[in-house]
Amino acid sequence: MKKIRYIDLFCGIGGFRIGFQQACKKTGITSECVFSSDIDLFCQKQYEANFNELPVGDITKVNENDIPDHDILLAGFPCQPFSIIGQMKGFKDATRGTLFFDIARILNNKKPKAFILENVKQLAGHDEGRTLKVILQTLRDFGYQVSYSILNALDYGLPQKRERIFIVGSLEPIPFLFPEPSRLFKPLAEILETNVDPKYYASENIQQKRKEKHTSAYNPSIWHENKSGNISSYPYSCALRAGASYNYLLVNGERRLTPREMFRLQGFPDDYRIIVPDMHARKQAGNAVPTNLVKAVAEKLLLCLADKENTENEAHGRCI
Ligand SMILES: C[S@@+](CC[C@H](N)C(=O)[O-])C[C@H]1O[C@@H](n2cnc3c(N)ncnc32)[C@H](O)[C@@H]1O
Structure with a gap:
């Protein structure tokens, strides 16, 4: 052994x-x-x-x-x-x-x-x-x-x-x-990156629609929209999914997770190299x-x- x-x-x-x-x-x-x-x-x-x-x-x-x-x-x-x-x-x-x-x-x-x-x-x-x-x-x-x-x-x-x-x-x-x-479990704050590229933010329109429907009891939180359009939010993420729609999970109802955050949510260490485009990183x-x-x-x-x-x-x- x-x-x-x-x-x-x-x-x-x-x-x-x-x-x-x-x-x-x-x-x-x-x-x-x-x-x-x-x-x-x-x-x-x-x-x-x-x-x-x-x-x-x-x-x-x-x-x-x-x-x-x-x-x-x-x-x-x-x-x-x-x-x-x-x-x-x-x-x-x-x-x-x-x-x-x-x-x-x-x-x-x-x-x-x-x-x-x-x-x-x-x-x-x-x-x-x-x-x-x-x-x-x-x-x-x-x-x-x-x-x-x-x-x-x-x-x-x-x-x-x-x-x-x-x-x-x-x-x-x-x-x-x-x-x-x-x-x-590890607090979400330890997973989330600071200074996130603006490209990860949902449009003003989507953010506004989410916030009209839902107020979170947590900060930070990850907002989850289910198939029937209901929004829930938790101090943790719902399961990452390979083929999910783009805005399925939104940090504080505002932005998508970055590839590094998604990899952290799966327990991958920060020295793990992400060398593929975002689209593939999300699926992976x-x-x-x-x-x-x-x-x-x-x-x-x-x-x-x-x-x-x-x-x-x-x-x-x-x-x-
Ligand atoms: C659920 S994922 C496993 C992911 C892996 N445990 C990880 O942590 O990344 C299943 C994998 O099986 C691979 N796969 C599907 N069909 C396969 C095949 N015929 N031969 C080898 N790999 C295959 C897919 O490309 C996918 O990466």
Whole structure:
């Protein structure tokens, strides 16, 4: 357990990688990413600029035998088929719904010690729970002990209400429990930039319309307009979304979030380089996994795996 080799599937801009690396550091484990994949060229560029590694493209075209052996598989697989924002097609969506099965074929072939998967929380209820049941059963059939939980980034240090399902599996039986929520999140004031470029401000007309409809109880606050035009505001952000309308979230009802603010809301550190145009940065941030959630889950998993290995080594030592 002193060195862990892992793979980063559907890696996007590396949210999983950042959280996992932080967890490894905290638990005193050296980590090496031995394979990463994402089909999106802008994500690949962004990932390379930060990790000095160009992810492989379409995973459906990668033969599992060509993937290096690894201890842990990480995958935040595409959420569109399961999301309420999408059209609830799930596995029937022939192009996207089958990407879970690419994870499955890699797991089945490489049999890493453990995995962490992430998706939107709607996966749990999709098709009356049948979709998740198929996923869990597939993973168990491969010999994994599997558990899942829905975690909210707001409960793990970030001022963003973002609920995600995490599915964790281990080949060996381990007493894995999901991390307890801390319920303390970073104040919005620490996320927001000062001296924001005027281009991020909504038009006078939009600002005025928002303010006619709503007065916030918080300062600073992020205002959220839902599909029916209702406005609410909180001292945290609603979930960032990749395909949201331009003025879906407005700081103090006045301006859009800057790319740096969006990346901060997902827990990306300030030394993370943003090298893509704003339009892509918004999409990338909306698709990313909150790094804090990955760190919290991975830490628990790594400690369990390390304990297991220590116990086995001790038992082995006694036998000799
Ligand atoms: C929900 S996002 C994951 C984001 C990532 N966890 C992060 O923090 O940035 C899903 C990713 O899967 C990628 N993707 C979709 N289809 C793919 C495919 N066939 N092969 C590889 N990547 C794919 C998308 O480009 C997207 O970046």
